[in-house]
Amino acid sequence: MSDALLEAVTNGISFVDLGRQLNVGMPQSPNHPQFWHTLPRRHGDMVRADGGSAANDMITTGTHVGTHIDALAHVSQDGKLFGGADAGQSCLGGKYVEHGVHTIEPMVRRGILLDAAGYLGTDVLEGGYEITVADLQGCLAAQQVExxxxxxxxxxxxWGQRFAEGAAYVGKDSGVPGISEDGAAWLAAQGIHAAGADSIAFERLAPGGGHAALPAHRVFLVENGIYIIEALDLEELAQRRIHEFTFVLVPLNIFGATGSPVRPLALVAA
Structure with a gap:
């Protein structure tokens, strides 16, 4: 029996890498431990009798640093996680047994890019701009996708174009563009599995407001069980006008974690 997926791969596919390179000092939310990478052993530190040498690495990182996915255990509301799970009782032995990142199945799904900035006729939306439901609907119509x-x-x-600028990407003073509670509720009503953005906290951050209020996180993670992917690189997809693709993402299988670094891919026929 022939495998249609294998045939498609054999016929040729191309991919767009949607993940950010992990670097010491990259911009991140101040709420999370930073990424750190070092080489405990370098070539020449130990040389075998045959002249061979090996180097190795050590990393420490928060799970919500760089391009990453939020597990449903990441956010609670009034002491409850998604489905009414008790946020306190779900944490056993320092691990979120219920709704931890280990419960996220690998994603091979239909992906949709909504190029809100392009639809609104700009390269980068202003800090604090709210991407409205009308914007989302208009973008879908303009791109002719549903x-x-x-x-x-x-x-x-x-906003992802500002990633290399560090503090400007975090947007503490300027705010960060994104959807608000209304946009999240509308997307949730469409039955989506996950949502992502090219910004640090996915949703709109008000100028000067930082991460003080994150209603879209509540709507997605707590009320609807929809995963959130943050700090994506969406520039190549937009430049190539790829609005529909096969989306592939696999979180690290860390038992009980609230999130995981990821390197998602958009696959299209070559």
Whole structure:
């Protein structure tokens, strides 16, 4: 029996890497431990009798640093996780047994890019701009795509272009563009599986407000069981006008963690 997926791969596919390179000092939310990488052993520190040498690495990192996915255990509301799970009792032995990142199945799904910045006629949306439901609907119409239940929806504000600027990407003073509670509720009503953006906290951050209020996180993670992917690189997808693709993402299988670094891919026929 022939395998249609294998045949498609054999016929040729191309991919767009949606993940950020992990570097010491990269911008991140101040709420999470930073990424650190060092080489405990370098070539020449130990040389075998045959002249061979090996180097090795050590990393420490928060699980919500760089391009990453939020598990449902990441956010609670009034002491409850998704499905009414008790946030306190779900943490056993320092691990979130219920709704930890180990419960996220690998994703091979239909992906949709909503290039909100492009639709609104700009390269980068202003800090604190709210991407409204009307913006989302207009973008879908302009791109001639429709949402389906189970999709992964990626929203481009253009803010990802500021990643290399560090503090400007975090947007403490300027705010950060993104959807608000209304946008999250509308997307959730479409039955999507996950949503992502090119910004540090996925949703709109008000100028000067930092991470003080994150209603879209509550709507997605607590009320609807929808995963959130942050700090994506969506520029190449937008430049190539790839609005529909096969989305592939596999979190690290860390038992009880609230999130995981990821390197998602968008696959299209070559």
């Amino acid at each position: 949402l389906r239940a189970g999709d992964v929806v990626l929203i481009r504000s253009g």
